[in-house]
Amino acid sequence: AQSVTQLDSHVSVSEGTPVLLRCNYSSSYSPSLFWYVQHPNKGLQLLLKYTSAATLVKGINGFEAEFKKSETSFHLTKPSAHMSDAAEYFCVVSVPGGSYIPTFGRGTSLIVHP
Amino acid sequence: GAGVSQTPSNKVTEKGKYVELRCDPISGHTALYWYRQSLGQGPEFLIYFQGTGAADDSGLPNDRFFAVRPEGSVSTLKIQRTERGDSAVYLCASSPTGINTDTQYFGPGTRLTVL
Numbered sequence: 258a259q260s261v262t263q264l265d266s267h268v269s270v271s272e273g274t275p276v277l278l279r280c281n282y283s284s285s286y287s288p289s290l291f292w293y294v295q296h297p298n299k300g301l302q303l304l305l306k307y308t309s310a311a312t313l314v315k316g317i318n319g320f321e322a323e324f325k326k327s328e329t330s331f332h333l334t335k336p337s338a339h340m341s342d343a344a345e346y347f348c349v350v351s352v353p354g355g356s357y358i359p360t361f362g363r364g365t366s367l368i369v370h371p
Numbered sequence: 372g373a374g375v376s377q378t379p380s381n382k383v384t385e386k387g388k389y390v391e392l393r394c395d396p397i398s399g400h401t402a403l404y405w406y407r408q409s410l411g412q413g414p415e416f417l418i419y420f421q422g423t424g425a426a427d428d429s430g431l432p433n434d435r436f437f438a439v440r441p442e443g444s445v446s447t448l449k450i451q452r453t454e455r456g457d458s459a460v461y462l463c464a465s466s467p468t469g470i471n472t473d474t475q476y477f478g479p480g481t482r483l484t485v486l
Binding site: 288289291293298299300301302303306308347351352353357358359360361362363364 | 374375404406411412413414415416419427429430462464469470471472473474477478479480
């Protein structure tokens with residue numbers, strides 16, 4: 258069984274300040290972990306993914322995430338928020354075996370103030 | 372290249388009616404997924420196709436929901452006797468092979484409203 262918990266439903270930051278979106282997972286196997294972003298009225302888009310290579314993963318638009326097995330975490334960070342980062346962010350876990358059905362977190366809404 | 376497309380973008384229907392939602396995946400992608408997303412929630416898995424066959428339909432909420440992918444490309448999600456609780460955004464995604472490391476490519480969704 259697998260699950261993912263996004264610890265904050267909303268995160269509010271000022272433009273130019275760092276962003277931290279938290280994600281914890283539970284998995285019986287070595288997981289693949291993803292962050293997707295959903296802008297209003299747009300489809301979900303992959304930001305980055307971890308698939309058992311380097312634990313620090315860099316994605317698009319300056320985002321990165323670090324896989325920490327000991328903490329079962331995969332937090333998403335960005336050094337400096339931009340207004341265009343305002344969106345809904347989803348953490349996703351998928352494991353080998355079975356039918357590889359990804360499990361989505363409930364999402365974190367990132368609000369960026371000018 | 373073309374991404375995943377879904378039609379219609381919006382569908383309004385009356386309680387008890389039948390609806391069909393269509394998904395055109397990226398050409399060559401063998402895996403296709405349907406999800407349902409309610410307001411303020413993450414996508415909820417419905418069904419997964421590997422080629423023409425439904426590899427996992429454990430997320431379908433009841434027997435009013437059915438999906439097909441007869442030629443391993445386009446898929447149709449069918450909902451019979453719609454209920455107000457079926458109102459949601461229905462998302463389709465495809466991926467190259469369906470393994471756990473695959474990136475999923477999502478369509479824009481179909482917003483279903485049942486009056």
